[in-house]
Amino acid sequence: MRAVTAESFSFAEAVGGVRGVVEAIAPGLLFVVVFVATTDLRAALVASVAAALVAVAARLLQRTPVTQALGGLLGIAVGVFWAWRSGEAENFYAVGLWTNAVYLVVILASILARWPAVGLVVEAFRSGFVDQARERAQNAGAAAPEGDAADGAPSPFAPLVAWRKDPALVRRYTLATWFWVGLFALRLIVKVPLYFAGDVAWLGTAHLVMGVPLWGLVLWLTWAVVRRPHPASTAAATA
Template sequence: MTTSTEPATPAAGDDSLASILGGRRAAVEASLPTAGFLAGWGLSGGEVAVGAVAAIGVGAALAAWALARGRKPRAVLLGVLAVAVAALIALSTGRAADFFLLQIVGNIASALAWATSIVIRRPLLGVIVGLVLRQHGRWRSDPSLARAYRLASWVWVGQYAVRVLVFGTLWLANLPVALGIARLVLTWPLVAACLAVSWWVLRRALPPGHPGLRHPVPAGDQMTGSNRSSSNGVTRER
């Protein structure tokens, strides 16, 4: 008898993380207020107030557009609030680089939250995908899928850690333009890379024959399937 080391092949119609979670549009939109802040700040000769007004204006315009397209008001308002808070922080300190301080703190909190979720065996990647797929926590009954989510969630911890390292270094050096460029580069491109790598980790971690993310297999069913496969293997050897 031989043991296969090939990654699990998703069932027909099974989605990738990118298709399940999406995120490109939200990531791009989240970068626009930053671009507005830097444009206003730069064109005004370094006036933080002008940059703050520009950022809030762009954020408000995006919010109006999103609401007109039927987006959930709560999510839209939270986005505008985040832009407003970032602008107020920069206004209160007079440093353009401080516009990015909220972003740094948010990434630190996210890294800690994702790492904690793995330690307590409730990986956030599983929670989020489970909510999107309306599985009501059924993925936790599948030990193979739960383990795969834990492993893949470390990729997301790494994503936030990279942002904290880059943003933190540039913030300490008081380089607002470099922070803006890093914000653009480390938004959708990094998220896309994270989705691709975590999807690869998930596939590698699932056992051969697993039906995929949409079809959790309870532990009892996995044992039954394993015993059945073992019995078939013994029969073939005989």
């Protein structure tokens, strides 16, 4: 989500680069290809888990951050467990459907409450709240220097609410949040009927097409709406 606060948008950086795309797509791609080719659920599940494990192992060997790969492995593991226990290949995607449904409800509720989720996320990054929270968590065990907690000090949560005083900014964040409502709603509209029909081939295809590519598109649309005007264009408009 940091990509939407950058001066320029990079699709590659937004989705984690080529490596991030491969790590996100490979497990699901192998699952659907192996299952369609062999109709063997066990082989498809093993292939999917193997791809996720290879991604984590490669990052560990190269001593690069493993957060994204571990997140993918966790998601795959839950899907594999569900499919294995039920014996139904379509349940490999059931967790993703529930996840999209939860995101849809939460994000839609943020709009109805007039606290659009995109506004909270973007302002948290722009104000440095995320970085400050990380630093506070890292220093939680250290004794605070005298005078640091003086009365009257500004609240660290102030930047998260200040933007709501600007009606134009609230409208922009609301519009951007609607893009995310559309993303999760579209996924459910397309994939839920395929899930209940047990059409694993098309369900897997929809999962891939509406995964990284659609995610990147919505990130770009969000960036285009919430980006700050360039100083030169702002000065020209004022003149």
